[in-house]
Amino acid sequence: MLTRRTPISVAQAQAKIAAVPLTAATEVIPTAQANHRVLATAVLAPYDYPHFRRAGMDGYAILADDDHDFPKEFTVRGEIQAGATWTAPLRPGDAVRIMTGAFVPDDASKVIRIEKTRPVTGQENKVQILTSESKTNITEKGTDGKKGNVILDKDQELNPGGLAVLTAFGIDQVTVYQRPRIAIIATGTELLAAGAPITPGKIYNSNGLMLQRLIEENGGIVDFTAQLPDDKNRIKQVLNEQIASHDIVITDGGVSVGDFDYLGDTARNADQLLFNKIKQRPGSVTTAFIQDHTFVMALSGNPGACFTGFYLYVEPLIRRYQHQLSRVKKVRATLAAPYNKTNGFDRYLRCTYQENNGHYRVYPNGINRSGSLANLQTTTCLALIPHSTTPMEVGTETDAWLLPFK
Ligand SMILES: Nc1nc2c(c(=O)[nH]1)N[C@H]1C(S)=C(S)[C@@H](COP(=O)(O)OP(=O)(O)OC[C@H]3O[C@@H](n4cnc5c(N)ncnc54)[C@H](O)[C@@H]3O)O[C@H]1N2
Numbered sequence: 564m565l566t567r568r569t570p571i572s573v574a575q576a577q578a579k580i581a582a583v584p585l586t587a588a589t590e591v592i593p594t595a596q597a598n599h600r601v602l603a604t605a606v607l608a609p610y611d612y613p614h615f616r617r618a619g620m621d622g623y624a625i626l627a628d629d630d631h632d633f634p635k636e637f638t639v640r641g642e643i644q645a646g647a648t649w650t651a652p653l654r655p656g657d658a659v660r661i662m663t664g665a666f667v668p669d670d671a672s673k674v675i676r677i678e679k680t681r682p683v684t685g686q687e688n689k690v691q692i693l694t695s696e697s698k699t700n701i702t703e704k705g706t707d708g709k710k711g712n713v714i715l716d717k718d719q720e721l722n723p724g725g726l727a728v729l730t731a732f733g734i735d736q737v738t739v740y741q742r743p744r745i746a747i748i749a750t751g752t753e754l755l756a757a758g759a760p761i762t763p764g765k766i767y768n769s770n771g772l773m774l775q776r777l778i779e780e781n782g783g784i785v786d787f788t789a790q791l792p793d794d795k796n797r798i799k800q801v802l803n804e805q806i807a808s809h810d811i812v813i814t815d816g817g818v819s820v821g822d823f824d825y826l827g828d829t830a831r832n833a834d835q836l837l838f839n840k841i842k843q844r845p846g847s848v849t850t851a852f853i854q855d856h857t858f859v860m861a862l863s864g865n866p867g868a869c870f871t872g873f874y875l876y877v878e879p880l881i882r883r884y885q886h887q888l889s890r891v892k893k894v895r896a897t898l899a900a901p902y903n904k905t906n907g908f909d910r911y912l913r914c915t916y917q918e919n920n921g922h923y924r925v926y927p928n929g930i931n932r933s934g935s936l937a938n939l940q941t942t943t944c945l946a947l948i949p950h951s952t953t954p955m956e957v958g959t960e961t962d963a964w965l966l967p968f969k
């Protein structure tokens with residue numbers, strides 16, 4: 564039976580997803596594996612960094628009391644290499660040869676660079692220091708971070724620089740938010756796996772691979788993918804199995820009103836139906852519901868709609884599991900080339916854009932039908948064509964969403 568659906572706006576649909584509370588699961592992982600992961604707790608310095616007074620130059624360490632009346636000769640008491648220490652007190656007139664990065668004797672106040680010294684002929688244990696230095700050439704303990712202070716705040720995505728900070732402070736494990744575990748179920752008897760011979764009426768499951776890589780690029784873990792024929796019982800069985808073991812299950816196709824579109828029924832009987840019709844093109848059939856605390860995001864099988872639905876609804880959700888905002892950047896833009904089609908629903912047009920001094924111009928990108936996909940490689944933004952009975956004129960201002968990784 565055909566059940567009437569109640570369409571809601573894109574903003575309402577996004578708000579419904581955003582209103583579902585997420586359980587903030589965290590895990591402790593090795594720092595070496597934490598690139599692009601998000602810190603779930605602030606990291607405090609376990610000790611001062613550097614934790615010893617460190618020479619910034621190759622030269623000679625001297626006492627403050629000797630730092631005057633140059634040039635003069637000093638007695639070289641020894642040498643400190645990087646990685647070594649020094650405990651003997653310096654006496655007036657002493658200098659210690661020291662290397663960049665080495666431990667500075669506690670009583671030394673300055674490192675005079677080697678360029679400002681000269682050897683004393685015939686006296687191996689002497690050095691002549693020619694002038695003083697305006698800088699100490701010593702990095703004091705705790706310059707980069709004092710014990711107990713926050714060195715990295717929570718809720719930030721780690722990058723290789725951050726991993727260096729953690730490692731420098733001896734932190735080899737970090738607490739991060741768990742990435743959402745996601746299953747992808749593509750449905751349709753017409754679907755073929757990549758590599759299978761093409762036969763009449765069949766198509767390759769191109770959305771499956773696209774979704775998998777989109778999810779991974781945005782921080783989700785895809786640990787289950789399936790491609791199922793339009794068999795109601797089989798789809799239900801796989802869907803229920805995956806709901807039990809995932810944060811999000813993404814289905815693709817079978818969400819319209821055709822004889823084999825089963826997801827609409829499943830959505831209506833779910834624990835919580837979020838929406839099953841949106842006032843948008845492409846992807847008006849996009850549906851979302853909660854079952855056993857798992858999100859089921861039912862995207863349209865039409866490739867253009869599947870792509871758009873991912874960025875409008877799935878990307879922000881994946882990012883929220885990581886306590887991060889969407890990377891889809893909303894800007895104001897002008898339509899730079901004609902798009903003559905009108906629509907009863909707002910259209911999210913696949914476009915390219917040019918930016919000039921903060922002003923964005925958007926260009927409709929090839930064929931923009933829901934079922935077309937030739938422009939998916941080159942599309943860099945979505946632009947809003949508001950619902951209307953007259954075409955939007957070139958030069959009109961509108962909203963556009965710049966896509967990440969593009
Ligand atoms: N009588 C009506 N028919 C349709 C309506 C409607 O309101 N009344 N809505 C149309 C709109 S709009 C859309 S969008 C589609 C949505 O269809 P589904 O999401 O249920 O998807 P399917 O019917 O399964 O497939 C649509 C299209 O996409 C191809 N497809 C499916 N899966 C994949 C995949 N994994 N990779 C690549 N391409 C895929 C499929 O072969 C179809 O061509 O419904 C309209 N119909």
Ligand code: MOO
Binds near residue numbers: 843863868
């Ligand atoms: O809802 Mo469908 O608008 O063609 O993608």
